[in-house]
Amino acid sequence: MSLVNTNSRYLHPNSTQLCKELADVMPKRLCKFFVVSSGSEAIDLSLRLARLHSGHKHVISLTQAYHGTTTAAVEVSHEKIDKFKPHLKKEDWVTIVDNPDTVNGKHTTSAGYLSDLEAELRQLNGKFAAFIMESIVSVGGGVIPPKGYMGEAFKMVRAAGGVCIADETQIGLGRTGNWWSFEYDGHPDAIPDILVIGKQLGNGFPVSLVATTEEIIQSLERTHIECVLPPPKHAPFMHRLLVLISCVLQVLLDVWRLRCRLRCRADHG
Ligand SMILES: Cc1ncc(COP(=O)(O)O)c(C=O)c1O
Numbered sequence: 001m002s003l004v005n006t007n008s009r010y011l012h013p014n015s016t017q018l019c020k021e022l023a024d025v026m027p028k029r030l031c032k033f034f035v036v037s038s039g040s041e042a043i044d045l046s047l048r049l050a051r052l053h054s055g056h057k058h059v060i061s062l063t064q065a066y067h068g069t070t071t072a073a074v075e076v077s078h079e080k081i082d083k084f085k086p087h088l089k090k091e092d093w094v095t096i097v098d099n100p101d102t103v104n105g106k107h108t109t110s111a112g113y114l115s116d117l118e119a120e121l122r123q124l125n126g127k128f129a130a131f132i133m134e135s136i137v138s139v140g141g142g143v144i145p146p147k148g149y150m151g152e153a154f155k156m157v158r159a160a161g162g163v164c165i166a167d168e169t170q171i172g173l174g175r176t177g178n179w180w181s182f183e184y185d186g187h188p189d190a191i192p193d194i195l196v197i198g199k200q201l202g203n204g205f206p207v208s209l210v211a212t213t214e215e216i217i218q219s220l221e222r223t224h225i226e227c228v229l230p231p232p233k234h235a236p237f238m239h240r241l242l243v244l245i246s247c248v249l250q251v252l253l254d255v256w257r258l259r260c261r262l263r264c265r266a267d268h269g
Helices: 014-022 039-054 071-075 078-083 109-123 149-157 182-183 214-223 235-269
Strands: 032-036 059-062 094-097 130-134 163-168 195-197 208-212
Touching: 014 032, 032 039, 032 214, 039 071, 039 130, 039 163, 039 195, 039 214, 059 149, 071 078, 109 149, 109 214, 130 149, 130 195, 149 163, 149 182, 163 182, 163 214
Parallel strands: 059 094, 059 130, 130 163, 163 195
Antiparallel strands: 032 208, 195 208
16 A cells, blocks of 8 residues: 555636636736735735746836735835835845836926836846836825836836736726726737736635746746745635635626726727
8 A cells, every 4th residue: 555645735626717717808928827815925926936037036116116015025115115114124136216107206207217217227237037016006196107108118127138017916907997907008018927916806805816928937847946836825725715715706707897898888988
């Protein structure tokens, strides 16, 4: 008689079904998914994926940004670093550039903010992992970036070797009218390499998601780092929960679809 490990890691078809449903409403290149528990955990994972893909640690984020409460997430959250100084300090591996606020910020056009970003990219000389931004700043003050900023910024970041992360924990999945808030940017390069969604996914249930590309997953697979893959720390709880609430999630997806269809009808008369 031999020993058999029957640990299923909480595999369940409902998680796959949920990801399939989400794939239908995502840009095609975002075709790989990680289901986790919280937005903070998803941000943490997105940074880890970007680092594995790029081979670098450094991250560029924006002033006014809030990305969550795990150690890594809070360290890229200028809103918290600023609020809780001197207890929170900006880490050496973080560069903060100005949020493109053309109403109350330092420039009145996208171009000024883009040239600031370009200068930082030149300084980093390819030695960075990611650029992270919310497609619309939520916690930090409801700031809508000027049209085209996101696409142009992502284009520059990719040309410099970095991964582009859009945090839509608060503002994705139909919450602002479009399925995804990066769509408002109108630039073809505004589609991120990693998209994080959270709160609206579970409407109160602790479910979040990281969507990414085939290329980034290939980088992950080359490293054979198992601990990046679900179930991460909190996921066993979430996976059991996901099995229970999958019916609710299916209903929510139908509601989101309806909401987006109604919005489109209203926009087009
Ligand atoms: C933009 C953004 N990112 C990340 C998070 C963190 O999400 P969670 O509270 O689920 O950890 C939040 C939470 O408010 C958020 O607003």
